[in-house]
Amino acid sequence: MRTYSYFPGCSLEKMAMSYHQSAMQTTNKIGVELKEIEDWNCCGATTYFHVDELLAYTLVARNLAIAEKMGHDLVAPCSACYKNTYFGSAYLKEDQDLSDHINYALEADNLHYSGSIEVKHLMEVFVDDVGLEEIKSKITHPLEGLRVAPYYGCQIVRPRKDHEDVENPQFFEDLMSTVGADPVDFTYRLRCCGGSLIITSREAALSLVRDLLQSAVYSDADVIATACPLCQTNLECYQMTVNREFGTDFSIPIMYFTQLLGLSMGLPPKKLGIGTEFVSADRILTFAKEKV
């Protein structure tokens, strides 16, 4: 059994509840336990850094400190939470002054972060920690013939953390092949979904969303798979708005990778939060057929 301190983040509480449900169900199948960080706070999203950087790192440090106290590495399913927490932890580890100052603030909540844990994105837990071989052994309903556009977006791969390939990552494709689906050649797989521009510069964000949907349609995808609640929201909840504003008629389901994984493990759609989307995912369910 592998255990992690789990930081769901604000979106997963409600907006992206289906991501949370499917994450819980699928990790359970592969012997991974996600223990929710007790009384976690918002990571600051992409917005907090506009206002005050130091406070932004303090918010991140509080979650890190609680996760460390629980004694496990921290895992975040949201790419923005992951990026903020990853770099927050890295800076605290390398900058003693910053760490002293922030730990002084953490005393107000009887906490301390010493930097002994790692920060991971949920997808890394599947791909690196558990491994594709192990996952493959749990696939009972391979999604044969399903054409998936694996959408990385930004913060799961950028900025660069180590020496990883930021221009041509393959881990998402590999995971989709493991569940039996066909990852399509998706030109815009690394392009931005607009993030919070959907609120601040709507016109720009909607055009990014349109380009992404168009790119997936060109590659003849049945579904776009995501690993981030912000990407999912922009691509799905604003799909109708894009259709209205640009006169397009997109109707492509946007699903979390954990939902596709869950279907291929034979889990019931309802348990994976399928059924609360605006663009129905019903068609996708028919691909999950029991192996003969």
Added chain:
Amino acid sequence: MATKPSFSEEVSNLMHASHGNPLKTCVQCGTCSGTCPVAEFMDHTPRCLIGMINANLKEEVLESNTFWYCASCFHCTVRCPKEIDIAGLMYSLKRYSIWKHTYPEGAIGPVFSETFVKSILRSGRSYEPVLAPTYIFSYGVREFLNEAHTATNLMLKGRLPVLPPRIKRLENFKKMANKIIPMGGA
């Protein structure tokens, strides 16, 4: 005698967390502008803006909408041949213009940022509907109704909470924030 830092030095000093190279090393190759997915909406491309900073064109830089259009996608940052953290620069310019209150009248970015921050400091978590007033003031009624439509659909699907979430140890949380930025009182 003490000399006043130039605008480009001031901006460089603001890039605390950025581990990139100094803006001065920019060779104006334009890779960042070619990479940026929102460049067509900006009044100056990222390359151009960096050129302007290096030329100390303070007013023109602060009047620019470039950094408010930046989506923090970090694509420019990972591609810059000089390893300049351009996304980090855009963040510092947002902070600079919020501090100095130099952003253009009616800009929604700064209002959104401030509302967001206040909402987190109040409850420890973020809650989308609190941000709604930003729309009304900045976009007008039609766009707001469009958003409200999306929001209502989300509520009906059970995807928006009716009450704002908050953390349990809120008092400690506020004290913690106060130790970083003393706000008096609280």
